[in-house]
Amino acid sequence: MKKPRKNENAAEPGLFGAGLPSRPSGGEIPVPQFESPRLKKKSTGLLSFSYSKMSLYEECPLKYKFKYIDKIKEEPKYYFAFGNSIHHAMEFLYAVKAPPFPGMDELLEAFKKDWGLKSYLEKGYKDPLRAEEDYQKGLEMLKNYYRRHEGRFKLPFLLEYSTEVEVDGLLVRIIADKIEYQGKGEIVLVDYKTGKDVKRQPDQLHMYQKICELDPRLRERVDSVYGEKVSGVRIKQMLYYHVPTLKEYTFDRAEDAEIGVFWERVLGVADKIRGLKYDPTPGERQCAWCDYKKLCPHYYGGRNQCAAPAPSAADPVEELVDRYGGLREKMDELNAQIEDVKAKIISFADGADSLGGKKYTVGIGRKEMWKFSNREAVIGVLNEFDLYRKALDLTLKNIVLLMNDPAVPEPAREKLRRQAEKSHVFDLQLKKNY
Numbered sequence: 001m002k003k004p005r006k007n008e009n010a011a012e013p014g015l016f017g018a019g020l021p022s023r024p025s026g027g028e029i030p031v032p033q034f035e036s037p038r039l040k041k042k043s044t045g046l047l048s049f050s051y052s053k054m055s056l057y058e059e060c061p062l063k064y065k066f067k068y069i070d071k072i073k074e075e076p077k078y079y080f081a082f083g084n085s086i087h088h089a090m091e092f093l094y095a096v097k098a099p100p101f102p103g104m105d106e107l108l109e110a111f112k113k114d115w116g117l118k119s120y121l122e123k124g125y126k127d128p129l130r131a132e133e134d135y136q137k138g139l140e141m142l143k144n145y146y147r148r149h150e151g152r153f154k155l156p157f158l159l160e161y162s163t164e165v166e167v168d169g170l171l172v173r174i175i176a177d178k179i180e181y182q183g184k185g186e187i188v189l190v191d192y193k194t195g196k197d198v199k200r201q202p203d204q205l206h207m208y209q210k211i212c213e214l215d216p217r218l219r220e221r222v223d224s225v226y227g228e229k230v231s232g233v234r235i236k237q238m239l240y241y242h243v244p245t246l247k248e249y250t251f252d253r254a255e256d257a258e259i260g261v262f263w264e265r266v267l268g269v270a271d272k273i274r275g276l277k278y279d280p281t282p283g284e285r286q287c288a289w290c291d292y293k294k295l296c297p298h299y300y301g302g303r304n305q306c307a308a309p310a311p312s313a314a315d316p317v318e319e320l321v322d323r324y325g326g327l328r329e330k331m332d333e334l335n336a337q338i339e340d341v342k343a344k345i346i347s348f349a350d351g352a353d354s355l356g357g358k359k360y361t362v363g364i365g366r367k368e369m370w371k372f373s374n375r376e377a378v379i380g381v382l383n384e385f386d387l388y389r390k391a392l393d394l395t396l397k398n399i400v401l402l403m404n405d406p407a408v409p410e411p412a413r414e415k416l417r418r419q420a421e422k423s424h425v426f427d428l429q430l431k432k433n434y
């Protein structure tokens with residue numbers, strides 16, 4: 001693949017569709033441009049694969065296992081939430097059957113609506129002010145984008161195109177933000193980037209090229225949208241559109257030999273996954289950003305402190321014991337968090353029987369608890385009023401019964417009460433709101 005060409009002049013007219021072949025004229029455009037995420041049913045025996053799965057496995061196989069095999073969810077990431085809302089707005093802008101395109105206000109509204117679907121915590125922000133900053137930044141980005149391209153929006157060939165292709169025992173999934181058709185079976189894939197900067201991601205480029213060119217559905221779509229029968233679809237370019245700076249970065253089609261080398265690597269990774277090889281590869285970068293560090297026995301909590309696994313074959317018992325220990329630690333930590341949140345809820349209860357959130361309601365139960373610290377003094381009261389036999393046994397429960405028994409003389413009950421310390425225990429019963 002040739003070196004990337006950085007296009008600093010993203011404002012050129014018709015960037016999203018310049019020189020595109022025209023759609024059939026007269027009458028309605030034959031297909032909607034928005035591709036619903038309808039996926040082909042998984043066939044038995046195929047390994048479900050994608051560019052992100054491969055990247056994660058190559059970063060650390062154990063991290064891959066935590067995420068895709070054990071299905072332990074990662075923490076929400078604010079930068080994904082931000083990117084998703086921008087993508088959603090872009091999708092809204094172009095998902096029309098025919099012009100006119102939505103106005104700027106509608107575009108901003110689409111962003112706002114998507115942004116509002118989750119709280120700042122659910123989006124992965126720690127601080128609401130930081131979330132608000134990003135929200136304002138997103139609005140500004142979209143306004144700039146709209147102004148830059150206003151009057152030149154073009155209908156794309158496909159939007160949010162999601163497909164799965166069977167190849168070499170794999171079921172490989174890709175999702176393309178936008179696809180432009182250039183005629184004669186050639187397409188340009190557009191990927192919106194919202195991070196600080198744009199880096200060439202050769203693996204993504206190679207994976208998308210390989211899969212798009214194998215995908216029979218793309219050929220059919222060219223025929224149905226443009227009425228052009230093509231023997232195959234070929235990637236002309238991949239275009240990264242950096243929304244914050246409105247700059248475009250284009251990458252030419254990779255040579256077939258380059259794709260061949262890449263595909264060997266893909267098959268190597270797939271073989272290791274099928275062979276259940278999940279040996280960790282700790283390192284400063286991958287461990288620092290890993291959500292599973294608390295579960296992982298190969299992470300010791302600090303930079304440069306990751307222990308590489310022993311070179312000998314993994315001992316399954318050791319692995320299970322360590323995993324058990326890691327999970328227990330995580331559980332202890334979660335229990336501590338639960339107790340902390342419970343105490344905060346109780347501090348707000350103020351006599352209420354239940355408190356509601358958006359998704360859950362907690363019923364608040366209260367029970368009295370008694371404690372007698374001075375055992376000798378209690379025995380003294382029992383002897384003084386000849387209650388020892390009545391108590392049957394010197395248990396906490398029996399003493400509390402005596403204290404509340406109207407048949408016991410009031411002076412005795414009063415003396416017992418003076419020895420008693422009362423507290424309340426709260427019990428929260430959780431119910432999901434429907």
Ligand code: SF4
Pocket residue numbers: 060062063280281282283286287290291292293296297298299306
């Ligand atoms: S903490 Fe490090 S070694 Fe452990 S799973 Fe994460 S990246 Fe891998």
